Amino acid sequence: MPIYNAPTRDMQFILHDVLDVSGSGLPGHDELDRDFTEAVLDAAGKLATDVLAPLNRVGDEQGCVLENGVVRTPEGFGDAFEAMKEGGWTALDCDPEYGGQGMPYVLGLATGELFVSANMAFNMYQGLTHGAYSAIHAHGSDAQKAMYLPKMVSCEWTGTMNLTEPHAGTDLGMLRTKAEPQDDGSYLITGQKIFISAGDHDMSENVIHLVLAKAPGGGEGTKGISLFIVPKFLVNEDGSPGERNAVSVGNLEEKMGIHGNSTCVMNYDGAKGWLLGDLHKGMRAMFTMMNEARIGVGLQGYAVAVAAYQNAVAYANDRLQGRAVTGVENPKGPADPLIVHPDIRRSLMDQKSFLEGARMLAFWGAHQIDRANAGDEDAEALISLLTPVIKGFLTDKGFDTTVLAQQVYGGHGYIEEQGMSQFVRDARITMIYEGANGVQALDLVGRKLAADGGKPIMGFFETVKGFIKEHEGNAALKAGFLDPLKAASKDLQAAGMFFMQAGMKNPNAALAGSYDFMHLFGHVALGYMWARMAVAAQKALDDGTGDARFYQTKLATGRYYMARQLPMTATHLARIESGADPVMALDAGQF
Numbered sequence: 001m002p003i004y005n006a007p008t009r010d011m012q013f014i015l016h017d018v019l020d021v022s023g024s025g026l027p028g029h030d031e032l033d034r035d036f037t038e039a040v041l042d043a044a045g046k047l048a049t050d051v052l053a054p055l056n057r058v059g060d061e062q063g064c065v066l067e068n069g070v071v072r073t074p075e076g077f078g079d080a081f082e083a084m085k086e087g088g089w090t091a092l093d094c095d096p097e098y099g100g101q102g103m104p105y106v107l108g109l110a111t112g113e114l115f116v117s118a119n120m121a122f123n124m125y126q127g128l129t130h131g132a133y134s135a136i137h138a139h140g141s142d143a144q145k146a147m148y149l150p151k152m153v154s155c156e157w158t159g160t161m162n163l164t165e166p167h168a169g170t171d172l173g174m175l176r177t178k179a180e181p182q183d184d185g186s187y188l189i190t191g192q193k194i195f196i197s198a199g200d201h202d203m204s205e206n207v208i209h210l211v212l213a214k215a216p217g218g219g220e221g222t223k224g225i226s227l228f229i230v231p232k233f234l235v236n237e238d239g240s241p242g243e244r245n246a247v248s249v250g251n252l253e254e255k256m257g258i259h260g261n262s263t264c265v266m267n268y269d270g271a272k273g274w275l276l277g278d279l280h281k282g283m284r285a286m287f288t289m290m291n292e293a294r295i296g297v298g299l300q301g302y303a304v305a306v307a308a309y310q311n312a313v314a315y316a317n318d319r320l321q322g323r324a325v326t327g328v329e330n331p332k333g334p335a336d337p338l339i340v341h342p343d344i345r346r347s348l349m350d351q352k353s354f355l356e357g358a359r360m361l362a363f364w365g366a367h368q369i370d371r372a373n374a375g376d377e378d379a380e381a382l383i384s385l386l387t388p389v390i391k392g393f394l395t396d397k398g399f400d401t402t403v404l405a406q407q408v409y410g411g412h413g414y415i416e417e418q419g420m421s422q423f424v425r426d427a428r429i430t431m432i433y434e435g436a437n438g439v440q441a442l443d444l445v446g447r448k449l450a451a452d453g454g455k456p457i458m459g460f461f462e463t464v465k466g467f468i469k470e471h472e473g474n475a476a477l478k479a480g481f482l483d484p485l486k487a488a489s490k491d492l493q494a495a496g497m498f499f500m501q502a503g504m505k506n507p508n509a510a511l512a513g514s515y516d517f518m519h520l521f522g523h524v525a526l527g528y529m530w531a532r533m534a535v536a537a538q539k540a541l542d543d544g545t546g547d548a549r550f551y552q553t554k555l556a557t558g559r560y561y562m563a564r565q566l567p568m569t570a571t572h573l574a575r576i577e578s579g580a581d582p583v584m585a586l587d588a589g590q591f
Contacts, residue, residue: 002311002419004053006045006114009550010356012038014363017536021106021367026374028104037107044111047087048118051080053307056119059260060422064201066252071200071262077122081155081203089115090126090155095137098149105373106366109299113359116303120426121260125158127296128198132159132210135289136229139277147235148208157206161289162193162230162266170439172212172283173221177268179213179228187275189213189230189268192250195433199264200232200249206241207232209266210289211273218280227282228273246271257425291384293434294391295365301395301430302358308405308423309351316344316408338408347408351401353561356554357526358394360533365390378459385448385456386525392440393522395430402427441514444521445499457496464489464528471531476538480555481531484562485524491569492524495576502579512583513576520572527566530558 015021015037022032055076062074084090093108094100115123133152136144151157168174177191189211200207209230218224233241250265277285320335330336338344365386371379406413406420413420431437449457468482468489495517503510537551537558545551 001054001057002307002423003314004049004118004307005310006041006048006117007306007359008038008041008045010359011041011110011113011363013536013550013554014360014533015106015110017540018360018532019106019363019367021104024367026104026370028102029370032104032107037110040107041110041114043087044089044114047083047089048114051083052115052118052122055080055122055260057419057422059119059121060257060426061259063259064252064262066249069248070202071249071252071264073201073203073262074260077260078203080122081125084115084126085155090129091153094130094133094153095149098137098145099153104370106363106370109295109362109366112296113299113303113306113362116300117307119260120300120304121258124258124261125198125201125203126155128161128293129155129157129159131161131289131293131296132208134292135161135210135227135285136276138288139227139285140229144229144274144276147239148229151206151239152208156204157208157231158198158201158204159208160196160199160210161286161293162196162209162211163286164195165192166194170436172225175212175214175225177211177213179215179226179273181215182272185274187213187215187228187273188270189228189247189273190270191268193266193268195253196264196266197261197433199262199266201262205233206235209247210276210286211268212282212286213273215275215279222283224280225282226279227276227285229276230268230271230273234272256428257422258429290434291387294387294440295362295369297430297434298365298390298392298394299362301391301398301427302355302362302401303398304423304427304430305351305398305401305405306355306359308402308420308427309348309355311418311420311423312351312405312408313339313348315412316348319409344408347404349557349560350565351404353530353557353565354397354401354526356533356557357529357561358398360529361390361525362394364529364532381452381456382459385444385451385460388435388440388444388448389518389521389525391434392431392437392444392518393525395427396437396519397522399424399427399431437518438515441518442511444518445510445514449496449499461489461493464524467528467531471535474535474538477531477534480559481534481562484566485527485531488524488527488566488569491573492520495520495573498577506580508580508584512580513578516572516575520569520576523566523569523572527562530561534558 016034021029058076059074065072091100093103093105096102129152136148152159165175179187179189181187211228211230212225213228214224215226231245234243234245236242246269248267250267253263255263316339317337319338320333321338322335324336324340329340365383368379368383402423406424409418409420412418468486499510534555537554540551
């Protein structure tokens, strides 16, 4: 049975040593002192470790079952969901007006990591609900908020997002689901949606679907799309679930991973729905949920890998195999543990340095969202720019990290008994859903770079430049952190200049390099995160901390990333500057 230990010490380091959340001056953040966040994270960690993690393999082996139109979740999921609700975890960062606790988003994201690492498939039930809550909270009428949000905050009712159709994935302008207006102000929704996570289950009284559909008069393409609230059970005047709506589960998808989550084909046969937001402006409302979901998927990408890494470390310390080339290190045993071998160390350091940098980037991104929610327009522009990077880079590298962790086990990693296969299979979806990573790269280069005349990307460059200048007198960090960050940042700027010059003449030149640019940007972002963590760790050591080993480990791990991973920016730049010709050289028949 795989192990999982909540990394709350590392989280506390980021929240307080690096981000100084309680001193940020943001509304509600003054409550986030060390004692408070420690209590919250410890309680969430206990739930994750004691309740959710033991069910991870159960969910993978049993999966969900469709019986007489109702989806049955794996054994133990129902009780765990009740524990999640009773603990108030579904309401942590929701609006107090609707029963939420009003905590900052960064704390909600931190607890989310713990739950995802323990059991990704299970956490998706509340995760999708939070996204639907956010869309209704941002775009719903007062009556809609009063009707749906209190029970979605508590997860008495759960929520979904319905975008994809059999013939229309990324290209939502092709969707065929129709919405016919009725005299009472409602709409009848007819069509089929696929890949609907948590589309139906037996853990809540009602499921509130948010469905993209085309109403009359909207025209072609995405401009004609509207968003509708379509409950599984119509809601009575007293707020209780009433008559069954004309929405049903056509099938459960047979998936590679996340078996414990019910991924449904949803059939809408004249189901009653109500417009959410403005008519024919559904994409705007849906992207409130989509952007939150993309940050959440970025978190999933590294959080699953955290659990895989912990198991790989334990195995490397326990498994005896071969002798160290520098001499016997386990004289009482027949062989030395795997961890004595440099290549195993390389693999584990690749994993550790990515994961800790990824956590910092996710927490920093969540803090930008809190700043944006407080009215900081620059923070809003920055997180919008970074969303495809967080989603695309962290899930690509997160999947790679689960594979590295599996590889530490050798042949045993390929055996289901060890549990490493599940981590790999579960992590794989993160690169695909909520916008496949190729689409994230296109969004980054095609839309986000040029947003507001390039102000957000220039703001990021200035932030990094200002940080380097502020700390350039710190001799202990200059060679190991600041100089590599400066070089990587220059590579990112050079890539941006190439797109501006070559992309104007040939758009394919920019798009052919978009995936490399997303990874280049990701490495620079993690380099900046590691430099910030290094400053905090060095300060703690200079101040005479009583936990010197923790901070020394942090600095050594950061130096590894800067020396062994950050130089990849030069490779990505070389690929980008090769232009479109190598990519477009073959015609379709030559593949």
